[in-house]
Amino acid sequence: MRRRFYIIALHAHGKILPETYELISFVRDIGGEEKTGIILGSKPGIVMMARELAQKTGMDIICATSKYLENYNAQGYKDALKGLIDCTDPCYICIPHTATGFDFGPLLGAALNIPCISAIEDVHDGVLIRSMFGGRIHARIKPPGPCAILTVQPGAWEGSAACSGPAGPVRIVHSDISPGKTIIHKLKVPASKDVGFADAEVIISAGRGIGSEQNLALIKRLAAMFQRSAIGATRAACDLGWLGYDHQIGVTGRTVSPRLYMACGISGAVQHISGMRNSRLIVAINTDPHAAIFRVASYCIVEDIKTFIPLVLEEYSRMSGISF
């Protein structure tokens, strides 16, 4: 029996999120043929989105509606999906590994009593690949049983192009779920300060590997070599209080694509890389030759930033006659 792939569409503010289309490329790479899309929400908006999904993908779409699905809530998603998906036949349930996806994915796995393999970033010969230790190590995974939840790392696959064939059928079903236990309030967008990313041609970023707040001076001097530069940071560097969160780059920070991105003492966790991978030129300085950041870098420098950056500054002063 062929395995069915359920693609759980995520949406926000009336739009289907691009990660949904990335799931389709993932399923293609794993060789899945039987696909069903599921989209959850409240009428009437959700029906429009379901039609759009059917149009763009050609997939069969189940559109599950309930007034308790008007806003995303983990319990509603879990209960509605549990009611729709029958695990007696082989199936993989594919969900984007976003803050929404990893919120309800493992819950659904536990509710259906099937394993959840999270944050998948590659597929080789049908084997799933996911990162451990900040991307330094890859695990090869085969789900143990016929059914599993698979959460897929955003950005790991290109979104699939719209299909040229006919729109798939949309089946609208009412989900008979009870109101969630949680009260949902309005979204909040915390105020943020401009740290000059928009105008910057060059971003010099600091990670935990710079070692201490004092060494930030090196990063600042390096940045001062360039005319339009800004200072970026990893979440770890911000957590340590070395830089404000407005400097944070990554999934929960800013996305940037400067002409030059220099990663100093940054391991290259996927959550960071997703915010800077489209930079034109990436230079990484790290003492660990296996650091994951080197896999996205154009130029890899295995050195200690404490000794290497002073050498760069010195050499540049010699060349230009200006001291930094």
Next chain:
Amino acid sequence: MGMNILVCVKQVPDSADTIELCEGSSRIIYKEGTVFRMNRYDEFALEEALLIKECFPGTIVDAVSVGPDRVSLSIRKALETGADQGIHLRVESDQYLTPFARASLIAGFARAGSYDLIMAGIMAEDDMECQVGQILAEMLCLPCATSVIFQEMSKDEKTVYVEREIEGGVHECITLPMPALLTIQSGINTPRYPSLSNVLRARSQKIEMIESQMAAALIMDRTVIGLGYPRQPSAGEYLEGTPAAKASALLKILHEAAIL
């Protein structure tokens, strides 16, 4: 009044430099001298629990960890930081346990303990699965919020308001009825250092040891078929030579790219 809070703490190796991979196997070997420490996200979870304890007198904070003998050190660290009691759900060897297996063991314990609030980290830094808290919540039928970056307990201890950090810096704001489970995102607070008095108290304190009877089915539930270093797919160039040679090579590259 006061609450009973359980904090889940995982022990992880301090750095990936001291781990070795066994070709063709799914086991990680920790080299001699590997330093282990508490998962950083769990430090934030523990701190948040201690902050609640300070606001709600009578609150008890327990720390639980699943793992082999070595993890008792991280439980001790939790006691030194201010937790009241430590529980070690001991498993025999250093084998990989699936999130489901780890959550089952914690659920088996927590069921008996009746906690008002369970806190976990959003993710373990070694396996990076982001799952144990959510599975645990489902097993214990608790409402759950992940990626929590702010929480405020109601005065009557009946509900907790939380802000979850989602993509693009947006916060999703919800109120959960208690008892509940929260997985904590980094940056929610600044974890404290152990105080001398707590270090002294912790020294003589016993950690409750529970031998875990792992169901055979859970041990068989192995999904990892191999570990390895990623292939090097990028066309990235490693600069070679002395540090000074690398520095001038870098400047030349930036100059040629018309950035400098």
